[in-house]
Amino acid sequence: xxxxxxxxxxxxxxGRSLRLSCAVSGFTFSSYAMHWVRQAxxxxxxxxxxxxxxxSNKYYxxxxxxRFTISRDNxxxxxxxxxxxxxxxxxxxxxxxxxxxxxxxxxxxxWGQGTLVSVSS
Amino acid sequence: DIQMTQSPSSLSASVADRVTITCxxxxxxxxxxxxxxxxxxxxxxxxxxxxxxxxxxxxxRFSGSGSGTDFTLTISSLQxxxxxxxYCQKYNSAPYTFGxxxxxxxx
Numbered sequence: 001x002x003x004x005x006x007x008x009x010x011x012x013x014x015g016r017s018l019r020l021s022c023a024v025s026g027f028t029f030s031s032y033a034m035h036w037v038r039q040a041x042x043x044x045x046x047x048x049x050x051x052x053x054x055x056s057n058k059y060y061x062x063x064x065x066x067r068f069t070i071s072r073d074n075x076x077x078x079x080x081x082x083x084x085x086x087x088x089x090x091x092x093x094x095x096x097x098x099x100x101x102x103x104x105x106x107x108x109x110x111w112g113q114g115t116l117v118s119v120s121s
Numbered sequence: 122d123i124q125m126t127q128s129p130s131s132l133s134a135s136v137a138d139r140v141t142i143t144c145x146x147x148x149x150x151x152x153x154x155x156x157x158x159x160x161x162x163x164x165x166x167x168x169x170x171x172x173x174x175x176x177x178x179x180x181x182r183f184s185g186s187g188s189g190t191d192f193t194l195t196i197s198s199l200q201x202x203x204x205x206x207x208y209c210q211k212y213n214s215a216p217y218t219f220g221x222x223x224x225x226x227x228x
Contacts, residue, residue: 047217059215106212111164
């Protein structure tokens with residue numbers, strides 16, 4: 001069955017960096033676009049970033065543009081989110097989510113369990 | 122950027138009631154609209170895409186309609202397991218914005 005497992009979350013000081021990973025199984029990773037979506041404590045969902053099936057196209061929310069980088073390693077079936085210059089407002093559960101298509105449709109049909117990132121001094 | 126506004130923000134209804142949640146886009150998005158259900162403490166789950174297409178495995182009491190700027194999610198007969206927060210999301214182009222959510226409770 002389809003599985004997405006995030007890791008790499010934790011407590012980090014403002015201005016520091018963190019890299020999240022999402023290991024996937026149960027489907028052909030290289031055939032799907034992938035996304036990161038976050039949810040601040042007690043708040044709604046916010047789309048963060050998208051990478052196309054082959055990594056050639058990437059898009060970001062304005063709130064993270066220039067600070068976060070999404071990437072993927074299709075040989076390792078793993079999605080990444082490099083987060084730099086972290087701010088308190090980046091505190092959230094970060095979900096990786098599978099797109100329903102190779103070229104982005106941005107319909108999130110499978111989600112990981114999420115990893116919590118807490119930015120605090 | 123296009124904004125997505127849901128109403129109401131919260132809703133209390135009785136079992137077997139018909140429930141309707143509305144989502145409005147600040148600009149037309151054709152039918153590029155999805156609905157997600159997030160039960161308390163759980164991961165979001167895709168219910169509907171293309172405004173009215175039911176995702177595989179989703180109970181038929183859920184339905185969606187609309188096009189352009191105005192969309193609705195309807196639960197025809199509310200069940201206790203439908204207690205959740207519901208989100209609409211546009212996907213015509215980035216950014217793929219979600220609505221603020223509608224929290225549904227049982228009266």
